[in-house]
Amino acid sequence: MAYTCQNCGASADTPTSLCKPINEEFESKFCGAPATQVCDDKLKTIQYACDSCGSVSADADRLCSPSMIK
Numbered sequence: 001m002a003y004t005c006q007n008c009g010a011s012a013d014t015p016t017s018l019c020k021p022i023n024e025e026f027e028s029k030f031c032g033a034p035a036t037q038v039c040d041d042k043l044k045t046i047q048y049a050c051d052s053c054g055s056v057s058a059d060a061d062r063l064c065s066p067s068m069i070k
Contacts, residue, residue, distance in 0.1 A: 009062060010042035017041070 004011050005018040015021035019039050038046060038056060045058040051065040060066035 005039050005042070008038040008042045008046075009057060009059070010039035012041075 002013050003015045003018055003021040003023055006020040006022055008019075010018055012018050012021070015023070017039070042058065046056045047058055047069055048060045048063055048066040049056050049069050050063040051067050053064075055063060056069070057063050057066070060068075
């Protein structure tokens with residue numbers, strides 16, 4: 001994994017397949033990134049939404065107030 005998306009945390013070997021790539025592992029929370037900016041390949045793994053701002057993530061620990069999407 002050479003690139004990580006700053007919006008949703010998706011990983012890819014090339015930056016062109018991500019909506020907002022950086023060339024290092026992204027460790028901070030995703031809160032504040034709109035759900036509409038989630039990379040297509042990450043949509044399948046999204047399981048949580050933030051109760052505070054509506055951001056989504058595959059990992060609950062990436063959100064400040066996570067709840068499981070039903």
